Amino acid sequence: MKIALFIPCLVNQMMPDVGIATLEVLEKLGHQVILPEGQTCCGQPMTNSGCFDEAKNTTLKLLNAFKHVECDAIVCPAASCLVAAKENFHKFDNSPSAQIVIDKLYELTEFLHDIAPIKQFNHPVPSKVSLQMSCHGIRMLSLATPSESMGRQFNKVEAVLSAIDALEIVYPDPRDECCGFGGTFAVDEGAVSAKMGKDKAQAHAATGAEYVVGFDPSCLLHLDGMIRRQQLPITTRHIAQILNSAL
Amino acid sequence: MTNMTSKDAILSALQNSAAKVKAMPEINIPVINEPLIPRFEQSLATVTATLIKEDGLNALNQHVAELLAQKNQVMSFVDGVQGNRENPELPHQMQDIDYSVLPGKLGVAENGAIWVELPQAHRVTAFICENLIITLSREKIVANMHQAMKQLDFSQTQFGTFISGPSKTADIEQALVVGAHGACSLRVYLID
């Protein structure tokens, strides 16, 4: 397939390794990958603060970067940014050309589970990983059944990773409580955000896992800061990085 | 007059409601096919109540006889069970009742709730007693609350209550304490 990468600003500026891993995973799977120019922020920091006017410009610029780009799918390694992009594109532009872009948007895990499943991994990854089930991915993108929901349970993240040889998957307790990042929440509500992050980092460390693995770079960045502050024996990895080492 | 005005004001404000219009849904929950009495018993155990399944009225009369022998104050509204207290004129006069014995109309297996409706008694009868005893016909147990509402006829009801276990609270540090303001224990006797 021909895939356009949607690299959110946080990944672009602060976590390029996540972008590189995403690119390499998709290439190893035989896809043709392009990076459309002119990508800006999805507008989430502004819209999550109710500031839609302030978000409009950057959101539309990001949308325009993908309009008329010839591709089968637009893949993003950040669930929260993807959700915001979907919602904000729709809010600011209800034209058919916008809808075409929206319909092609996928989060990386979602893409690898629903659209182009990985047929085979080539290398074992002998590590114990504690999954960071970030909120927007599970509750808005349906990557997994949130712990609040009853009935039939599914988990696309585990489904994708569980085919990797020697990889042991565990979960923190509580399983999917918010890590406390929350965008500007991290600075507006510094004390609560820090306490949530500390609890989450400790819950991950308590599993004895080597890595915290997640699909949302912003949560991982926050957790990384908490982990290093507390000198916990665990490090963060994006799911693309684990997949990349298994391919 | 001011009341009329406020009613009109509220109802007219509601004319401007933007609440999304929704039709009343059909409530059609299938009943889980399982024996009712074991589930009822399990639910009662969960709410710290005791179910006496066998020998209903005899067992109850034997229990009441023991209670009376221990000088308890017992008030019964169940036919064939005699206490030592009559229904008083004022509800406050029941403050020293140790045991109330009441007939239940319907039991709900999923949660142990028993519908009690007793127009001839003071309404506080089921609450003011130290301990509560309820009799229930074993034919009168339904699976869930939907079935209960279907079976019960509320047209003549003035006051009724679903009672599930003895009163309880966990308001101090989430520690469960059985016996808050209502009865401190509940025994349920199944009768034929």
Add this chain to the structure above:
Amino acid sequence: MSSAQTKPATHAHKAEIFCRDEQRVNWHSKALWTLREKRDRAASQVPEWETLRKLGSHIKQHSLSHLADYLTEFESNCIANGIQVHWAKDAQEHNQITHNILAKHQVKKLVKSKSMLTEECHLNPYLEQRGIEVIDTDLGERIIQLAGQAPSHIVVPAIHLKKQEVGDLFHEKIGTQAGASDPTYLTRAARAHLREQFLSADAAMTGVNMAIADQGGIIVCTNEGNADMGVNLPSLQLHSMGIDKVIPNMDSAAVLLRTLARNATGQLITTYSSCYKAPKPGGEMHVIIVDNGRSEMLKDKILAKSLKCIRCGGCLNTCPVYRRSGGHSYNYTIPGPIGIAVGAQHDETHSSAWACTLCGSCSFVCPTKVPLDKIIAHQRYLKAQAQTLPYGKRHYMPLVGKLMANKTATNCAMTVARTSLNILPHRLLKPFSGAWGQHRELPQAPKASFDTWFKHNRGQK
């Protein structure tokens, strides 16, 4: 209490103070999370749980969208049953009506069971100023009434107090043994103390869990039996209800009764679910229907959904922010996600709507599917529209918007930031990094952006 004159502090400020005692935060958070776990176990035992949530949501949305009809039907059936119905536009009128009824009967002592509506209306001080003794009879409510505090939770109002604190309070106020803190002992003492109050009360008042339109009656749910003990001793009984409490019939009540207690505390049902459909023989029963801003909320399609709430408290128990900031930090009677949804407009500091990471857990816990995270986001939008954004957002958000929309500017700014993170010692940067660096290590910055890497390594096609 002298701080009543000064402007209240923001949620973040109050939360920061709450968080200073980390052991206490852990204790508070765990107590509430235990309720969430009990809820999960109870819900998982009902195979049709998600169907019940959907039905509950539809029943409440249906009722809200036909509210005038159902309220009218409810009133006429109540009147036919001998119940006196009153309508109050706002808290003031509610309190006046209540006082008039009590004054007419020369009531000196009123026993109350838990009602968030009377808290919202500040009824207790209103009546006390007019010489009526008001006794809250729910154990948690009585504790905070004796302590002179507001409830910190809508179901377990004294959840913020430790048993030792309750023990000290009871020792001082109702004469329990000094140092005694056993919950069973304290509860027994409260039972004896409140029994005297029940027996000597001239009137009783309760809230309403559900008002049944086609019956002309109300349902009141308690575990302690305090509502029923209170209401059924004196001849005069009063019940206050928001206009949002009315539902069509008992079949609707069945759905909500199945989820209410399970979602609140993990119980199968509350111990008592009582239906009052008429005054007791020789007595009087009054129902006061209160608007107090609800019809105004209904004018907003999104805020309207918050009125589906049945006050189980499940959203508070799951909320990671509520559990770590306490119920007194929200600047409204009702805290937590539902408190923000229905109360953000009353928060003078405009900050409560930001006491949320938009994680969405509350919306998935809710037994009537109130989209709490969407409503909270909408409350933020309303604050932005009213130009009342907190935490300096009004000034910096336009700048962020401009910066983010400008690729070159963003790149330049971020290059500077990355470079600073790399070359300057982090202890130098910390004072400038605000709340981030206060609690976390600063990010380990890469040398170049992904853009740059891509150009070098993949070239431009």
